[in-house]
Each structure stands twice: as structure tokens, then as C-alpha cells.
Amino acid sequence: MKEDLEKAFVKAYNKPADHFFFSPGRVNLIGEHIDYNGGLVFPCAITFGTYMLTAFNNEGVFRFKSVNFDEELSIPVQDSYDKLGKSWYNYPLGVINHFAKDGHQLQGLDLLYFGDIPIGSGLSSSASIEIVTAYALNQLFDAGYSKLDLVKLTKSVENNFIGLACGIMDMFAVAFGEQDKALMLNCETLDYKAVDANLGDHLLAIINTNKPRKLAESKYNERVQECALALEALQQELDINNLCEVSPITFNQYQHLITNEVVAKRAWHVIEENDRVMQAAKVLSENNLEEFGKLMYASHDSLRDLYEVSGVELDTVVDYCRTNADVTGARMTGAGFGGCAIALVKKDAFAQFTDELTKYYTDKIGYAPSIYSSLIGDGVGELKLPVTH
Numbered sequence: 260m261k262e263d264l265e266k267a268f269v270k271a272y273n274k275p276a277d278h279f280f281f282s283p284g285r286v287n288l289i290g291e292h293i294d295y296n297g298g299l300v301f302p303c304a305i306t307f308g309t310y311m312l313t314a315f316n317n318e319g320v321f322r323f324k325s326v327n328f329d330e331e332l333s334i335p336v337q338d339s340y341d342k343l344g345k346s347w348y349n350y351p352l353g354v355i356n357h358f359a360k361d362g363h364q365l366q367g368l369d370l371l372y373f374g375d376i377p378i379g380s381g382l383s384s385s386a387s388i389e390i391v392t393a394y395a396l397n398q399l400f401d402a403g404y405s406k407l408d409l410v411k412l413t414k415s416v417e418n419n420f421i422g423l424a425c426g427i428m429d430m431f432a433v434a435f436g437e438q439d440k441a442l443m444l445n446c447e448t449l450d451y452k453a454v455d456a457n458l459g460d461h462l463l464a465i466i467n468t469n470k471p472r473k474l475a476e477s478k479y480n481e482r483v484q485e486c487a488l489a490l491e492a493l494q495q496e497l498d499i500n501n502l503c504e505v506s507p508i509t510f511n512q513y514q515h516l517i518t519n520e521v522v523a524k525r526a527w528h529v530i531e532e533n534d535r536v537m538q539a540a541k542v543l544s545e546n547n548l549e550e551f552g553k554l555m556y557a558s559h560d561s562l563r564d565l566y567e568v569s570g571v572e573l574d575t576v577v578d579y580c581r582t583n584a585d586v587t588g589a590r591m592t593g594a595g596f597g598g599c600a601i602a603l604v605k606k607d608a609f610a611q612f613t614d615e616l617t618k619y620y621t622d623k624i625g626y627a628p629s630i631y632s633s634l635i636g637d638g639v640g641e642l643k644l645p646v647t648h
Contacts, residue, residue, distance in 0.1 A: 260310075264326070264373055265644065268312045271324050272369045275644075276312035278399065282391035282639040283308035284382040285432035286465060286601050287592050288456075289558050290536040292566055294446040296486050297501025298533040300428050301443055301540065303456060304436025305463065306636035307375040309387040311395055316367040321355060323348040326373040336365050342420060347372075350385055351392040353420030357412050358393075363402050377467055377629060381598035385421070386429035389413040394434075394639045406639075407449065410434050436638035443540045447501070454540045456635055461548060461587060464604045464612065467629040468572035468620075470597035478568060479594055482525060489526035492517040502526055503533040528565035532558060552588025552603055556581070559590035559600075568595030572624055576600040579619045585612060604632075 261279065268276040283304040290300040316322070323332045330346045340356040342349050351370065359365055370392075376384040393409040396402065404412065410430045417425050427446055435442060441456040490502050495516055499505060505513075510530045517523040535554050542550040559577050563569040573591040577600060580589035585608035592601045604612050613630045621627045 261642070261644070264310055264312055264371070267326055267373070268314070268369075268371045271371055272314065272316075272322070274314055274369075276371070277314045278312070278395065279642045279644050280311045280313070280391050280395045280398075280640070281308060281642050282311075282387045282394065282433050283436055283636050284376040284384060284387050285429060285436065286382060286463065286599070286633075287428065287432075288441050288601070289539045289554060289590070290532060291558065291562055291590075291592065291595075292482060292568065293503055293529050293532050293536075294426050294428055295483055296490075296503050296529045296533075297445075297447050298503035298529065299443055299445055299536040301441050301454075301536050302428055302432035302436075303441040303635045304432055304638050305382065305465070305633040307631070307633060308433070308636075309372060309374045309376065309384070309391045310642075311373075311388075311391045312371045313395060313399065314369050315399075316369050319367045321352075321367065322369045323351060324369075324371050326371070336367055342422075347388075349421060350388045350416075353416040354389055354392040354396065354413065356420060357416055358396050358400070358402060361402075363396075363400055365396075365400060368399070377631070381467075381593035382465065383429040383433060385417065385423075386413065386425075387433050389416055390430055390433045390639050395641075398641065406434050432638075434638050436636065438637045439635050441540070441543065441635065443536065452540070455544045455546075457546060458603065458634065459546065459548065460606055461603045462606050462609060463633045463635065464602040464609065465631045465633055466576050466600045466602065466616065467631075468576065468597050468599065468624075469626060469628055470570070470572045478596060482566065482568065485522050485525040486529060488519065488522045489517055489529075492522070493526075502529045505530050507531055507534055524565045524567075528561045532561060548587050548603060552586075555588030555590040555601075555603070562591055562595060566595075570596050572597060572620075572628075573600050575620055575623045576602075576616065576628065579616050583608075583612060583615070 285302050287302045332348045397404045413430045439457045440453040444451040539554045577589045580586040580602050585605040587603040589602035
């Protein structure tokens with residue numbers, strides 16, 4: 260892989276690369292749709308992501324090329340930049356714009372990207388490319404940002420330059436990820452704890468349903484509003500700022516304040532899911548994969564029945580997983596209405612799992628899923644160039 264990318268850089272720019280960086284994608288292991296309710300999320304970095312090779316140039320330009328896409332860009336070093344259409348290079352360009360507007364003295368760079376994250380799968384390919392670019396620029400131009408600064412910077416790029424109203428979890432996970440650890444993160448305070456998550460003889464299967472997520476944004480906004488209504492009702496008698504401040508026991512006592520049955524269901528999911536994150540961190544740190552698997556299934560059931568953000572495609576994946584003795588747990592991950600599910604699968608059974616799930620899913624849905632295997636990997640960093648360099 261490294262040697263191939265080094266050759267691709269030489270072919271693109273007629274010179275060797277000086278630096279080689281990597282930033283992973285991420286999945287959220289448990290804790291869905293609770294980040295905007297003051298809850299805890301539990302993401303981890305995965306072992307595929309975005310590779311970036313760089314070398315300085317003397318022409319005073321930034322050149323962007325990708326192994327994945329035909330579009331490329333050459334643009335002079337300047338004080339600020341505007342978004343250019345909808346191409347992939349807007350993600351690194353937005354990061355460069357932030358550095359330039361912060362007053363850092365930049366100089367020409369040749370950049371080559373390669374990503375092995377499936378685009379549009381909900382595994383944070385955009386956060387990965389933004390973080391790897393920010394990390395590289397911070398190193399190359401001695402900008403002095405902390406890793407947390409880079410997380411906040413890239414969230415700003417996503418929100419204000421790209422124009423997507425995402426939260427901070429994706430950037431945080433790909434920046435701070437650690438091998439064999441999951442991050443229990445409070446998205447409000449950015450307090451986090453790295454929790455041992457050794458998968459042992461299991462791996463993480465990532466199953467892309469390949470269903471376009473057309474409903475996700477409108478339904479997401481609807482759920483945010485429903486949670487706001489639940490909070491408002493509970494605040495009649497409880498001194499709280501977020502739903503996730505309420506324990507399941509307390510909610511049992513006060514749920515009568517919520518008169519709308521649908522709104523009450525949304526609140527039940529949020530409050531129990533936040534509790535599941537804390538349980539999940541405990542059992543994972545004790546290497547109790549069996550209990551963690553049960554929590555995964557419980558999370559999926561809640562997202563399906565109480566929060567109603569699953570769908571026939573995601574449910575088909577999880578239904579199959581329940582029938583396979585080599586699967587310890589499975590759930591939808593991400594916003595829902597398509598996108599990905601994850602499953603804990605015995606390593607030596609992964610090939611058979613892939614074949615059987617593909618057939619089961621295709622028979623039910625009419626087209627195949629895409630299935631990937633991953634371990635829990637490290638966050639962003641610089642890699643050594645090949646010895647032959």
C-alpha cells in the first residue's frame with residue numbers, strides 16, 4: 260500500500276513525497292441520537308481511512324490530486340478561499356482556508372489523497388480527509404494547534420465552509436482514536452474517557468445497506484424537535500437542561516408529564532440509550548463481549564421501535580445477525596434510514612458470515628449490501644515513508 264501510493268505521488272508530481280499522513284474513519288459502537296440531548300456517545304476509530312502524501316513546491320500553489328477521483332485543483336497560495344462547486348477537494352481547501360484566515364504563513368504544497376472508506380456510507384470520510392489535512396498543515400507549518408483545536412477547527416470547516424450542520428463526534432473520534440479503545444465522549448463538554456475495547460477473537464463487521472439515505476435529514480430535524488418537546492414537558496417539575504440528565508428511574512416517575520405518546524417514546528429511547536452507553540463501557544472494559552452484544556441488540560430495538568429511525572434494510576441485517584451463532588451483537592449505526600449496521604463477528608467466521616448475509620439480504624431486499632471487516636484502530640498521525648524513499 261505505502262509503496263503503491265509513493266509511486267502514485269511520483270507519477271502525479273514527478274518527485275518523491277516528503278511526508279505521509281493517515282486519518283481513520285469511525286463508527287459509533289453504541290449511543291445513537293443522544294449527542295444532541297446532552298448524552299454520551301461511544302465511537303471508535305476503524306482501520307481504514309484517508310492517506311495523504313505531501314511535498315513542498317516552489318510555485319506558490321496548492322495542488323490537490325486524488326487516487327479516487329479524477330477532479331484535481333491547482334490554486335495559488337492566498338489569504339482566503341471560497342468553496343468551489345461540489346468536488347471532493349473542498350474538504351481540504353476549507354481547512355487551508357481556515358489556516359490562512361488565522362494568519363499562518365503558508366507556502367505551496369503538492370498533495371495526493373487516497374481513501375479506502377466507502378464514500379457516503381456514514382463512516383466519516385469527510386471528517387477523515389479534513390482531520391488528516393489539518394494535522395498535516397499543523398505539522399508542516401508549525402501552527403501550534405492542539406489536537407482538540409484541530410477537532411474544533413475542522414468542525415467549523417464542515418459547518419461554515421462545506422455547509423453541513425454536523426456535530427463534533429466524527430472529528431473527535433478520528434483525531435483521538437486509539438487502537439483497541441473506544442471513546443466515551445460527552446459532546447457538550449468534550450470530556451472523554453478511552454475505554455479498553457479489545458475485541459479478542461472478534462472483529463467489527465461494517466455492513467453498508469447501500470440504501471440512499473434520502474429521509475435522514477428531515478427525520479433527524481423532526482426527532483430533535485420531538486426531544487425538545489419532551490424536555491420542555493419534564494422541565495415543568497425537573498430542574499434539567501438536557502434529557503440525558505434524567506435516569507430511567509426518574510423518568511419512570513415523571514413520564515406522565517409528557518402527554519404525547521410519540522414524544523414519550525422518543526424520550527424513553529434517549530434516556531435508556533444514554534444508560535446503555537455507560538453499561539457498555541463497563542462490560543467492554545471487563546472484556547465481556549457477550550453482554551456488550553446484548554446491549555447492541557437492545558440499542559437497535561430501541562432505535563427501531565421507540566425512535567423509529569431504522570428501516571427494512573437495517574432491520575434485515577440485524578435480523579440475520581440474531582440467527583448466526585458466530586455473531587455476538589449487531590445494531591444500526593449513524594442517523595438511520597439506510598447507511599450502515601455494525602456487528603461483532605468471530606474472525607474465523609467472517610468469510611462465511613459475508614456470504615450468508617449477502618444472500619439473505621439480497622433475497623429480501625433485491626440488491627446486495629457491501630460488507631467490510633475492521634479492527635479498532637489509531638487516530639490521525641504521520642506514517643513513515645517506505646524505506647526505499
